[in-house]
Amino acid sequence: MRKIPRRTLRRAKRLLLPGIHQGSSKTGFDRYPEIFSGAAAALPEARRILSFGCSTGEECVTLHKYFPQAEIVGADINPLNVWRARRHASDKVRFVYARDRALSSRGLFDVIFCLTVLRDSRLDDDSSIRESYPFERFDERVRFLHSLLRSAGLLVFYGNMYRFRDSSVAHDYEVIPLKHTPVGENITFARDGSNDGAQYLDVLFRKKAAHTGSSADVATATP
Ligand SMILES: C[S@@+](CC[C@H](N)C(=O)[O-])C[C@H]1O[C@@H](n2cnc3c(N)ncnc32)[C@H](O)[C@@H]1O
Structure with a gap:
């Protein structure tokens, strides 16, 4: 049997899952x-954790080790990944398909991990991603994650294409410095899509207490 080229598979995935980053x-x-x-x-007492873009579940198994008391929900847009992840399910770890409405109806999370999800690594070397991966596409998902996080909760954000500090909800967060910065690349682009080569090492963000008029009040979930 002839092997299907990787590029064809990647294209098919993008056609079947239009919301995929x-x-x-x-x-x-x-x-x-x-x-x-x-x-x-930063938040040892966390009880509800979301791994957004959990892929085949190893991140959730890991999170259970770091947060043994917490309920971990892994969500991914790719149903095949969710299906494969479910072999790691337990009383503390479960996996769901990443539908906005379903995630919003689960109540607020104490910690949300979004690690290497809001990106398209095919574009890493481009000088501008303005057309291929506009900032607004990234920002829309960040606002959605923001709507799922409780006040004083933690957003853990790394390996994404744009900088969290440029997002439209960044003013609702304070940065918590990491003791050790992660080994690896964190290629990010400026808000206008240009590849400015700047280092960006902020990873942990604590949501400030809600106040009237905060962007936390803006409804973001899409059907
Ligand atoms: C490179 S993996 C990262 C897995 C894990 N977070 C890690 O860092 O090891 C990216 C995952 O994000 C998922 N993903 C992409 N776009 C998504 C979206 N809009 N909603 C939920 N998951 C998404 C992909 O299906 C893939 O499983």
Whole structure:
């Protein structure tokens, strides 16, 4: 039988899953120990955790080790990944298809991890991604994640294409410095889509207490 070329598979995935950002499912156990331990130190009492873009579930198994008391929900847009992830399910770890309405109806989370999801690594070397991956596409998902996080909750954000500080909800957060920065690349682009080569190492963000007129009041979930 002839092998289907990777490029064809990638194209098919994007056609079948129009809401997909990062098409690659690359993941692993304890992929970012500096990030996981930093998050666990910042909010050890977390009880409800979302791994947005959990791929095949190894990130959730890892999170259970760092937050043994917490209920971990792994969500992914790719049903095949969710199906594969379910072999890691337990009483504390479950996996769902990443539908906005379903996620919004689960109540607010204490911590949300969004690691290498809001990106398209095919574009890493481009000088501008303005047309191929506009900032607004990224920002729409960030606003959605913001709507799922409780006040004083933690957003853990790494490996995404744009900088969280440029997002339209950034003013509702304060940065928590990480003791050790993760090993690896965090290629980010400026809000206008240009590749300015700037280093961006902020990873942990604590949501400030809600106040009237905050962007937390804006409804973001799409059907
Ligand atoms: C490179 S993997 C990252 C897995 C894991 N977070 C990690 O860092 O090891 C990216 C995952 O994000 C998922 N994804 C892409 N766009 C998404 C979206 N809009 N909603 C939910 N998941 C998405 C993909 O299906 C893929 O499984």
